[in-house]
Amino acid sequence: MKLKDKVVVVTGAAQGIGEAIARRCAADGATVVVWDLSAEAAKAKAAELSETYNVTASGWAVNVADSAAVSAAAAEVVAAFGRIDGLVNNAGIVADAQLKKMSEEQWDRVISINLKGVYNCTRAFVDTFLAQGSGSIVNISSVVGVYGNFGQTNYAAAKAGVLGMTKTWAKELGRKGVRSNAICPGFIATPILASMPDNVLKTMESEVPLGRMGEPAEIAAVAAFLLSADASYVNGAVLEVTGGLTI
Numbered sequence: 001m002k003l004k005d006k007v008v009v010v011t012g013a014a015q016g017i018g019e020a021i022a023r024r025c026a027a028d029g030a031t032v033v034v035w036d037l038s039a040e041a042a043k044a045k046a047a048e049l050s051e052t053y054n055v056t057a058s059g060w061a062v063n064v065a066d067s068a069a070v071s072a073a074a075a076e077v078v079a080a081f082g083r084i085d086g087l088v089n090n091a092g093i094v095a096d097a098q099l100k101k102m103s104e105e106q107w108d109r110v111i112s113i114n115l116k117g118v119y120n121c122t123r124a125f126v127d128t129f130l131a132q133g134s135g136s137i138v139n140i141s142s143v144v145g146v147y148g149n150f151g152q153t154n155y156a157a158a159k160a161g162v163l164g165m166t167k168t169w170a171k172e173l174g175r176k177g178v179r180s181n182a183i184c185p186g187f188i189a190t191p192i193l194a195s196m197p198d199n200v201l202k203t204m205e206s207e208v209p210l211g212r213m214g215e216p217a218e219i220a221a222v223a224a225f226l227l228s229a230d231a232s233y234v235n236g237a238v239l240e241v242t243g244g245l246t247i
Helices: 016-027 039-053 067-081 104-132 153-176 198-206 216-227
Strands: 007-011 031-036 057-061 086-089 135-140 178-185 238-241
Touching: 007 016, 007 067, 007 104, 016 031, 016 039, 016 086, 016 216, 031 039, 031 067, 039 057, 057 067, 067 104, 086 104, 086 216, 104 135, 104 153, 104 178, 135 153, 135 216, 153 178, 153 238, 178 216, 216 238
Parallel strands: 007 031, 007 086, 031 057, 086 135, 135 178, 178 238
Antiparallel strands: none
């Protein structure tokens, strides 16, 4: 129970990697705050986690791209629980197209959620973190933010920006006891990948030295480590969890 008595907010937590992280935090004893665009999905997930793991969990409808909504939700979280120990910035979308075909709307939408959303959420909680003199920020980036990817100018730019913010916050906040780290997943078996043709999935798997996709729970395990006291001297790190894809 490495996260017992800790309050952890996870964005985009109703499905995929975010859901796995919220689940792992609950299993480790945390009070889990599920943020998702869908109120119904967030509340249902929180109820399921609470019942399964006998922890406090609550679901909130939050659009991370809306700074006013994020600030209001963050204030409500702190009022309800008195503190925040961990923030996992996971919410994200894709809107892929080659540069010559990418619309301004596609660019703006991905940047507003995947980049500005991370800023909005962290900015909303930073005063509480600093007042406490403790906390852990875990940003879910991507190997695409490090190496780029065909047809993902917007996504690559956003995820690279997340890495820049992660390192900047590690320098700004570390002296106050607040750690900031990032995880760069590789090919993970999420609903988005599940929708791809089998031949494409097999090709992707063949590129991974471990010969398979990663599971959301494997990303969640790394996130739980970064949130815990076991990672007390880990700050400004970018952890690639790829099965060896990038070597």
